[in-house]
Amino acid sequence: MASCPVIRSMKILSIETSCDETAIAVVECLGGRMTPSFAVRAHVVATQIATHRPFGGVVPSLAKREHLLNLPLAYAEVLEQLKAAGCEAKFDRVAVTVGPGLEPALWTGINFAKELGEKLGVSVMGANHLEGHMYSNWLDTEAAKKIKFPAVVLLVSGGHTALAVMDGIQKWRKLGETHDDAAGEAFDKVAKMLGLPYPGGPEVEKLAREGSPDAIVFPRPMLHSGDFNFSFSGLKTSVLYHMKAHPDASVPDVCASFQKAAIDVLVTKTMRAAQDCGAQSVLVCGGVASNAALSAELKRRAEDAGMVFAAPAAQYNGDNAVMIAAASYLGTAHPVETALPNLNI
């Protein structure tokens, strides 16, 4: 896989439109790959949650329409933020998410980035969305200094659920991923069944605090599969069957029991991967990393095993453009012309 060495400081204008957030940021990236640090000069996230809420999930054609509307507005707001901060609107590079993600949504960002690159006379580099989530663990310089390699990374979001191992800042490989639903998607679908609003993860977590995690024994799919892949669709279906058989079931109990089953699988497989890889650190990232029960359990298990645990600041768990600047600076940067949407790296 082609990569270009990055050692110099750079002011990066970054764009993220892979799913349902239109995000643009300006980040000063310093220190190269050895001692990276990031100063956020501007950051806008225009969320489409209200648009997709009636459908209980992200509708790709609506996401595309919203990105097209929001991109120029978000860019204007970024310029305002730069002006207010007395920061020049001059950039060394435009970085844009090229995948994985929803293809119609990705193209809106890629085309906008290309137009901007041409207008500003700077190169446009494609960035990997998964690397963005991974490198969000490097946005806090002090926390990042404590991360030791090998590091096992659990990436859990609405679109992705994967385990990866990093042997160095740029040297990573996927260990496994979900065969069907992503963990966040399972939270969203269970929430929908229970009549809770989208996105369901935070709603399920809130109700789970009032319920008993041992009230219902839901299956732990692929817990003993012997690999590092996941499957959440069966777990979601078990919740559906339980609700059909017990229409009066306590919703907090269902939430707590479902959440416990999902966390059990995520944490057990992550720790198994960490032991297998001789990991010194365990990292979590993505929207579901905001789940306090998940991160507390992962932290406890990692620290019990003598490993460093790290998680990004809450504001960088969900999709954002700051992480895309970090991915472009630290990760595999592809000239956008050669980076296809949905690039599976």
Ligand code: KG4
């Ligand atoms: O990373 P993200 O913003 O978008 C994707 O790349 O998919 O993740 C959004 C996902 C949604 O499925 C949402 O329900 C889930 O993250 N999520 C949570 C929590 N907060 C967000 N899932 C469980 N517990 C939470 N507290």
Ligand code: ZN
């Ligand atoms: Zn994401």
